[in-house]
Amino acid sequence: MEVAQVISLSPARHRDDVLPGEGVLPVLPALAGLLPAGGLARGSVVTTEVFGLLSLALAADAVADGAWCAIAGVPAAGVRAAADAGLDPARLVLIPEPGRGWPQVVASLLDGFDIVLLCPPEPPPAQLRRKLEAAARRYGSVLLVAGDWPGAQTRLQVTGEEWTGLGAGHGRLRARKAQVVASGRGAAERPRSCWLWLPGPDGSVTVAGSVTAIGGAAGMSGAAGMASAGAQRMISSG
């Protein structure tokens, strides 16, 4: 079954096609400043560089708001960490091994779930990416990709991290202070960065520093600068 067939098989249209930015799913207050729309725009693709707590935290507030989330291709997703970050496991469905037909699986999931968190088993070719992007737009869902996705509206990246609480032979992991850099296309073209507790001592995700726009003179760290340059390069090549 092709992706296009899955889409055409959908028995009823639930919503009309959604343009990016038309509907916005809420995100945790700590992450709102990083995203150009202040949330996850329906029909858009948002990427994180790798799978991690950041991916789970992005979906948390929307699920608390009543949305359903599917996680495909991540057998090691930590549900306890997701729950501590605010993602209610009662509205979470896991597809750990989507198999070789994963594009069809993802297209089906986009039809039913508001948020689909995907870790692609292999880098998808451009044609397939465009089809899945079209499916997300059509159903008004958000595709969160853990990995590279050249057409993404927003890219998030953890560029610096520091754990606290653990010493040489004593203590325990208590919290991680992480710098997250957001870049992307359109309104998100100017990279922003933010220090977050990712996670905080109780597992939640909160702000540890203010949002700054990178490109100004102050507050530009080397790592963030590299991310910004990388984002620019991808934009110009895409």
Add this chain to the structure above:
Amino acid sequence: MSAVSTSPAPTSAVPTSALTSAGQRRVLVLRCPDWLTGDEQEPGAAARAFEPVLAIVAEFCPQAEVLRPGLVAIAARGPARYFGGEEALAARLTEAVSRAEAFSQPGIDCQPGIDCQAGIADGLFAADLAARSGPAGLVIPAGETPQFLATVPVAALRCAELLFAVSGLPELTELLPRLGIHTLGEFAALPEAEAGSRFGAQGLIAHRLARGLDPRPLAPHPPRVDLSVEQAFEPAAEQSEPVVFTAKALADTMHARLAARGLACVRVKVQVVCADGRESSRLWRHDGLLSALAVAERVRWQLDGWRGGGPGPAGDAAPADGSGGITLIRLVPDQLVRATGHQLSLWGDAVVSDRVARAAIRVQAMLGHAAVTRPVLSGGRSPAEQVLLAPFGDTAVPSRPADQPWPDRIPAPAPATVYPQPQPASVTDSAGRVVSVSGRAQPSAPPAWLTAGHGPARAITCWAGPWPVTQRWWDPDHACRQARFQLITDDGSAWLAVLQDGRWLVEARYD
């Protein structure tokens, strides 16, 4: 309810001549306590494991009604005539089931041979109580059911809650003894109108049950229209997943047709026809309570049991291998009653929106039933133990409650990456020797290098541990002694590593 006392209703679509003088059909109930006592961790697996017993029952009567896994009812009159009396039927049936081979039953501890009890009486409720009486059950002669029920304590009404999916009866069983009504006979002696006005709808149901009647009358004028729905498969479906997916859509249509006429069905009959002409037909209790998803679930159980081809004798249940696939599925609503407005809440299905259920079932149709899971937080000490994954549509009740204290569990924050199978790893000290932990929970040397899986060796900058855990020492199969460490490597990653039986494993990663 005015027609209640004048026209007691049959519970099955059997001809009226099969009814006793009291207007009740003879019912045999077979109970298998192995399925009924265990906590229902996986109803899907229990239903599949019960299928071989059903195959045996089907030899006696093809129209067996599954009330739930472990509890079957059949109309007793026909088989009793064939086998030479009701006692002979009950004895033969219990013997056949108790001699059955031990099946492979995930989650159910069952010795070779299956415990079972059979009871025969007028009506389902009395037959269930008769099956519970005595080690092998009782046969209550026709017409003596009211006398049998008269001596039963009112607490027995609790059993009806499972049989008929009516709620509110436990409260009644607590209230009645305080009012001086201790047996069903005393309750039945009250005028019906008084029972209704004093105890409400539950009181009326309980009063009907106490008199040996079924809890609600059938619709006075069953509609003549055919409300069954069916779908043919061309070409035949080899896999059960597309059939289950179709069944959900069919159930939706069936429910819509019933609802349009203000009806609900007590039972739904699922018929599946194979390309070689064989047919599997089962009745499932519905009571207007099952959502479309739950009906599809029962279709799956039926197909799994049929295709699994248990070791039971060949009834209508035979392995469908080489049968050429499934060509037709039909859902027939059985015993129409007036819909009284139930919420679709059985097994928590109502919280799953239709849109989500359809997408999840479609993915299950592609990947298989167990490939789509819902997580349930559970208790436990290691991160992997703290989440239980249940296939979408099944219910999971964690055997380790999450709200109990779990001393020695890893404190918050929880790791975002929890490997389903811990990854092999190696932790060495600065001299390259593998770090070990003594019986007094002292590491042999500070850990200096971590190699996780096939990754490169990374220098450990911070660490803490060992935190020893000794679990289930009373159970040799599950006993384990572990020592956990938290490690931070020079690339900034944080890891949860564990030393068990001299081997290092990485359980989780904080990222």
